[in-house]
Amino acid sequence: MNTPTPPVLSGTGLAKAFGPTVALGGVDLAVGRAEAVAIMGPSGSGKSTLLHCLAGIMRPDQGEVRLLGDRIDDLGERRRSALRRTRFGFVFQFGQLLPELPADENVALPLMLGGTGRHEAVRAARAWFGPLGLAGMEGRRPGELSGGQAQRVAIARALVTEPAVVFADEPTGALDQATGHDTMRLLVEATRHNGASLVVVTHDPGVAAWCDRTVEVRDGRLLTPSQPPYPPQPSSPSHPTPAPQPMSAPQSAPASQPPFPSSSHGAV
Amino acid sequence: MRTTLDLSWRLLRGGGRRGLLGSLLTLAAVAVSTGLLLFAVGANHAFAARTTADAWRHPGKAHGTPTAIEALTTDYVRGKPVKVVELAALSADAPVPPGMRHFPKPGEVWTSPALGDLMRSLPADQLSQRFPAHTPTGTLGRAAVAHPGELIAVVGRAASDPSMTAARSDKTAIDDVASPTRIDRFATSSDSSTAFLYQVLAAIASVLMIVPLLVFGGAAARLTVARRDQRLAALRLVGATPGQVVAITTAEAVLTAAAGALVGTALFGAALPALTRISIAGGSWYASDLWPGIWTPLVLLAVPVLVGISAVVGLRRVVVSPLGVARRETPPALRAVRPLIFLAIVIAFGALAGSLTSLGRAGLVILLVFLALAFLGINLVGPWIVALIGRIAAGTARGPARLLAGRRLVDDPRSAWRTVAGIALTGFVAGFLALLNPSSGMLRHDSANRLEISVPAASAESLASGARDRLHGLPAKVTIEPRKDAGPREPGQGQADSTILQATVDGGRVNVDRARTALTGLVPGHTATTPAEGALASGNLLADLRTGALTVLGVSFLIAITSAGITGASAVLDRRQTYAMLRLAGTPLDVLDKARRLETLIPLLVMGGGSLMTGLFFAAPFAAGFGISGALTLVGFVILGFGGILAASALSRPLLRAVTTDPTPRPD
Numbered sequence: 022m023n024t025p026t027p028p029v030l031s032g033t034g035l036a037k038a039f040g041p042t043v044a045l046g047g048v049d050l051a052v053g054r055a056e057a058v059a060i061m062g063p064s065g066s067g068k069s070t071l072l073h074c075l076a077g078i079m080r081p082d083q084g085e086v087r088l089l090g091d092r093i094d095d096l097g098e099r100r101r102s103a104l105r106r107t108r109f110g111f112v113f114q115f116g117q118l119l120p121e122l123p124a125d126e127n128v129a130l131p132l133m134l135g136g137t138g139r140h141e142a143v144r145a146a147r148a149w150f151g152p153l154g155l156a157g158m159e160g161r162r163p164g165e166l167s168g169g170q171a172q173r174v175a176i177a178r179a180l181v182t183e184p185a186v187v188f189a190d191e192p193t194g195a196l197d198q199a200t201g202h203d204t205m206r207l208l209v210e211a212t213r214h215n216g217a218s219l220v221v222v223t224h225d226p227g228v229a230a231w232c233d234r235t236v237e238v239r240d241g242r243l244l245t246p247s248q249p250p251y252p253p254q255p256s257s258p259s260h261p262t263p264a265p266q267p268m269s270a271p272q273s274a275p276a277s278q279p280p281f282p283s284s285s286h287g288a289v
Numbered sequence: 290m291r292t293t294l295d296l297s298w299r300l301l302r303g304g305g306r307r308g309l310l311g312s313l314l315t316l317a318a319v320a321v322s323t324g325l326l327l328f329a330v331g332a333n334h335a336f337a338a339r340t341t342a343d344a345w346r347h348p349g350k351a352h353g354t355p356t357a358i359e360a361l362t363t364d365y366v367r368g369k370p371v372k373v374v375e376l377a378a379l380s381a382d383a384p385v386p387p388g389m390r391h392f393p394k395p396g397e398v399w400t401s402p403a404l405g406d407l408m409r410s411l412p413a414d415q416l417s418q419r420f421p422a423h424t425p426t427g428t429l430g431r432a433a434v435a436h437p438g439e440l441i442a443v444v445g446r447a448a449s450d451p452s453m454t455a456a457r458s459d460k461t462a463i464d465d466v467a468s469p470t471r472i473d474r475f476a477t478s479s480d481s482s483t484a485f486l487y488q489v490l491a492a493i494a495s496v497l498m499i500v501p502l503l504v505f506g507g508a509a510a511r512l513t514v515a516r517r518d519q520r521l522a523a524l525r526l527v528g529a530t531p532g533q534v535v536a537i538t539t540a541e542a543v544l545t546a547a548a549g550a551l552v553g554t555a556l557f558g559a560a561l562p563a564l565t566r567i568s569i570a571g572g573s574w575y576a577s578d579l580w581p582g583i584w585t586p587l588v589l590l591a592v593p594v595l596v597g598i599s600a601v602v603g604l605r606r607v608v609v610s611p612l613g614v615a616r617r618e619t620p621p622a623l624r625a626v627r628p629l630i631f632l633a634i635v636i637a638f639g640a641l642a643g644s645l646t647s648l649g650r651a652g653l654v655i656l657l658v659f660l661a662l663a664f665l666g667i668n669l670v671g672p673w674i675v676a677l678i679g680r681i682a683a684g685t686a687r688g689p690a691r692l693l694a695g696r697r698l699v700d701d702p703r704s705a706w707r708t709v710a711g712i713a714l715t716g717f718v719a720g721f722l723a724l725l726n727p728s729s730g731m732l733r734h735d736s737a738n739r740l741e742i743s744v745p746a747a748s749a750e751s752l753a754s755g756a757r758d759r760l761h762g763l764p765a766k767v768t769i770e771p772r773k774d775a776g777p778r779e780p781g782q783g784q785a786d787s788t789i790l791q792a793t794v795d796g797g798r799v800n801v802d803r804a805r806t807a808l809t810g811l812v813p814g815h816t817a818t819t820p821a822e823g824a825l826a827s828g829n830l831l832a833d834l835r836t837g838a839l840t841v842l843g844v845s846f847l848i849a850i851t852s853a854g855i856t857g858a859s860a861v862l863d864r865r866q867t868y869a870m871l872r873l874a875g876t877p878l879d880v881l882d883k884a885r886r887l888e889t890l891i892p893l894l895v896m897g898g899g900s901l902m903t904g905l906f907f908a909a910p911f912a913a914g915f916g917i918s919g920a921l922t923l924v925g926f927v928i929l930g931f932g933g934i935l936a937a938s939a940l941s942r943p944l945l946r947a948v949t950t951d952p953t954p955r956p957d
Contacts, residue, residue, distance in 0.1 A: 102872075105874060105875030106875030106876065110874075111873060116867055117870040119693070120700070121697050121701075122693070126696070131875075133688065134875075134877070134880060138687065139687050179874075
């Protein structure tokens with residue numbers, strides 16, 4: 022993948038204020054195809070607001086957001102909602118799974134919302150369990166899963182609709198370090214395998230290290246102005262950035278796991 | 290203790306808007322429960338008060354030296370019964386009847402307010418000429434009158450008056466007449482079988498109302514606790530002892546419940562005027578009878594205590610482990626032992642039912658106990674069936690909304706059962722009674738203008754000519770008929786030689802009342818009644834059963850409406866984070882909302898609707914063609930009830946919108 026490739030998602034001049042508080046003061050950011058971008062910054066820096074503007078959850082006061090060249094920030098709530106359902110995937114810190122649904126139905130839910138028949142949706146959902154190290158967990162309730170397992174179910178749910186971009190807001194925030202890095206690795210690998218771009222909001226450099234590129238937000242502005250995207254690299258334990266403890270967790274190593282479900286996007 | 294209360298109060302106030310909303314929901318649930326509980330208790334109190342007010346009219350045998358003679362007759366005016374108590378003093382110390390200042394002197398007529406009004410408003414030849422005094426001597430006090438519209442007269446007689454020796458008619462229901470009896474005091478406890486029957490029915494209705502109320506109230510109590518789970522676990526983590534945690538939460542729940550109980554009492558007080566208009570057993574109610582009296586403070590005390598106990602039970606998990614509440618696990622499947630217990634109750638009842646009737650009152654008490662057991666049994670089976678329905682709904686679901694609804698039912702069948710329990714319990718009875726229409730099939734309309742008095746055969750001819758003289762000028766025809774409706778009579782009353790003197794009167798109720806007034810006293814102690822009036826009691830009983838069933842169904846709907854509203858709101862609050870994130874991920878609000886609607890509607894239709902339809906089905910063979918009005922009333926009730934339940938669950942839609950629309954108030 023080369024630098025001149027048009028970005029999948031781009032925000033230009035994004036500004037957002039909550040009353041007197043300026044959350045974003047003119048931010049430009051472009052995300053390339055299958056690229057993983059980490060947005061870092063301390064609490065209150067505006068990084069979540071940036072993610073929400075990019076994901077069509079929130080309308081920026083100024084600036085525009087484009088997905089594959091089409092403006093999405095000026096769409097109505099209903100259209101943006103449909104866009105989020107079909108073109109984007111989301112992974113949050115915790116609590117995003119419905120407690121009464123078994124894991125496979127939690128994953129199948131976005132497909133069913135899109136009109137896919139139940140059996141087909143559940144079959145497609147289950148295809149994700151093996152590759153994510155969740156084999157045998159299909160029928161478990163979220164309450165019966167560990168934090169890391171629940172996040173992997175959430176990753177499956179974010180990817181099952183084959184989105185263009187996956188947004189993750191502190192996806193490892195509720196996990197211990199080893200589990201967190203394991204989860205990050207799976208998130209990055211799975212999105213890349215699916216040909217999807219990834220935008221991760223985090224304050225953990227170790228998490229950011231898994232991404233192709235990191236941007237820093239301070240007081241609503243990018244500290245490192247938008248750079249040309251890194252070419253996607255296969256992430257490995259020998260990543261150059263100051264990643265603490267090479268995320269190891271070899272016990273759930275992907276070697277023994279089946280490959281990710283093939284995507285119609287055509288994987289890397 | 291002081292610190293505990295102080296801390297509870299701070300937690301209650303400092304819980305933030307959502308915490309406050311949780312407390313308010315509990316308060317509302319407790320208020321509705323208390324109000325309805327007071328109504329259930331009040332209904333029994335009211336029937337007991339009526340029975341007491343009725344007792345003195347039925348003479349009991351003297352224990353000591355008789356001091357008076359008492360006799361009871363039932364007359365009719367405008368188709369309504371008039372109880373006439375005739376009293377004659379045997380000595381100066383004759384007992385003073387309830388509601389009167391002194392024993393009536395011969396010739397005096399004391400009436401209830403309603404009868405007094407009627408005597409003044411109707412022409413004398415239709416009513417007041419039946420009495421020795423044409424205007425009431427005095428008005429009977431509250432203690433003597435069973436209900437506000439009751440028509441009752443106390444007539445003073447001389448002991449030698451023929452009316453005080455003549456045996457009363459054996460044609461009317463046994464509770465409506467009493468032959469002259471020598472008494473030394475007025476009875477204070479009634480052995481009237483009608484009154485007893487009504488008290489039993491009221492007790493059954495109470496069981497029907499109280500069982501779902503307790504289920505619902507207990508759940509409401511745990512609602513506060515559930516909301517506070519995490520905060521309490523946190524308290525526990527920072528080192529609060531289990532005892533302190535229990536004390537804090539219980540105090541909080543009890544404080545909320547006490548406020549709710551007060552609000553509920555006020556609600557019941559406000560609804561009382563409307564409730565007194567429910568007409569059962571011949572009339573509406575005195576507010577003071579329907580107010581549970583000394584039971585009120587007991588209920589007010591019991592409710593917070595029960596809520597406190599329920600809260601403690603709900604807290605066990607938090608206390609056992611500080612981390613105990615954070616995790617959600619698959620709820621243990623409801624065990625099949627539930628339907629087995631229910632079956633055991635049914636079988637035991639079936640085996641015993643036959644012998645219960647021979648046990649008299651004790652049998653009825655056992656019957657009531659069994660009824661309560663059966664309801665508790667249904668209560669055990671209910672959630673099991675809800676879970677089954679949920680499994681079927683989820684298993685057959687194609688769309689996301691139904692799948693969510695079904696899984697929710699499996700996840701928490703008790704919450705759905707709370708909403709439908711009352712309707713499922715009452716539905717059968719209401720459905721069954723709705724089709725039995727007392728106003729047409731049961732009553733003989735054709736005979737409402739035929740007055741009958743049973744007379745000895747020997748004097749029939751002379752009495753008939755006397756009757757013709759008295760009815761001179763009225764369009765009436767007097768005949769003598771042999772008794773033909775004489776079934777097996779009790780020994781002593783079997784008057785094989787008695788015949789019926791009939792007066793067929795044209796010109797409607799006015800002329801019937803004129804003829805009746807003219808015939809008064811023709812045969813001492815016997816009043817002229819129409820066959821329709823004779824059947825009035827059984828017709829009334831059926832109408833009352835229906836009114837009662839509809840009242841209980843109304844209460845059940847109220848419980849269901851409140852429960853649906855509260856369950857809806859608390860489900861949204863409990864899942865607010867997940868709902869908000871689903872919304873962020875693009876899930877349409879409609880899908881979440883439809884799931885919540887189905888979650889109420891599916892069990893309601895299957896269980897509430899099923900129980901109603903079963904009732905209707907079983908009543909159908911008896912109803913052939915004349916239950917339309919009853920069925921229409923029921924349909925009206927059901928539409929209002931189901932509509933109310935759906936509306937109540939829709940009330941939490943704005944709440945759902947609120948917790949999902951503005952997901953990121955934080956600038957970060």
